[in-house]
Amino acid sequence: MKFWLVLCLFITPSLLITAQNINLPTEYIRNTISGEKTLPANVQGSPYPTEEFQQGTVNILDKSFTTLVRYNALADAFEIKDPTGEITNLLRRPNITVELNGSDYEIEYFIDDDGNRRQGYFQKLNDGDAVFLKRRGVIKQDALRATNSYGRDKPASLDHYEKYFLKKGDTPAEEVRLKRKDILRQLNNEEVEQFVKKHKFKLKNESEVIQTLEFYNSLNIE
Known part of the structure; x- marks a missing residue:
């Protein structure tokens, strides 16, 4: 069995x-x-x-x-x-x-x-x-x-x-290219720019872009 x-x-x-x-x-x-x-x-x-x-x-x-x-x-x-x-x-x-x-x-x-x-x-x-x-x-x-x-x-x-x-x-x-100015231009949000500046992100890799988008999405922008 x-x-x-x-x-x-x-x-x-x-x-x-x-x-x-x-x-x-x-x-x-x-x-x-x-x-x-x-x-x-x-x-x-x-x-x-x-x-x-x-x-x-x-x-x-x-x-x-x-x-x-x-x-x-x-x-x-x-x-x-x-x-x-x-x-x-x-x-x-x-x-x-x-x-x-x-x-x-x-x-x-x-x-x-x-x-x-x-x-x-x-x-x-x-x-x-x-x-x-x-x-x-x-x-x-x-x-x-x-x-x-x-x-x-x-x-x-x-x-x-x-x-x-x-x-x-x-x-x-x-x-979008993995460049700071290109990502920020598409998102077009001052709070996001301050977030990126605070964390010294260059937005040249997936991880930093994902973190930035998570912050952007948390703002509940309409």
Whole structure:
């Protein structure tokens, strides 16, 4: 009897993970994926910040599903792998969020480099009316031929980047650099400026920006 009890304790968690994975609603996944298979073989680099699938949680409305997941920065999509090894894309929907490695990822509206309003995945770094967001992406660099006989051809490559955004209320997120003047200009609040000055923040790292936003949110600014 004791043997079967111990055996169940080891088997049950894996069964739960598998069951949750299978129950992921099919209307929220796409059977085709866009990733390495769509790229020429000679391209250097990877679409994925982390190649390996990791256990995460997909939240859809009021339900949660444990699954293996990884982020495709080139396609701006989360890929999931089911127990059979099949890989599919999780559809980009505002009511879908992903928890991975202790971080929350969700769809947000933002203003891109051309001034257009778009939607994309962001890592949410704090809670409140003013939210600090991180966006990961990939730039495709074309191959370059050597300009002379002494040079070398440069193959096409995928270059990863990270950008930071601030979102206030219901307005689209806007890109912000980790610079004191840029952060303070977007927040536009004298009390926040005094707070930053008091703590001698340079606002060049995530921690200082998050602390500043926590103070900003505590002011209940309308």
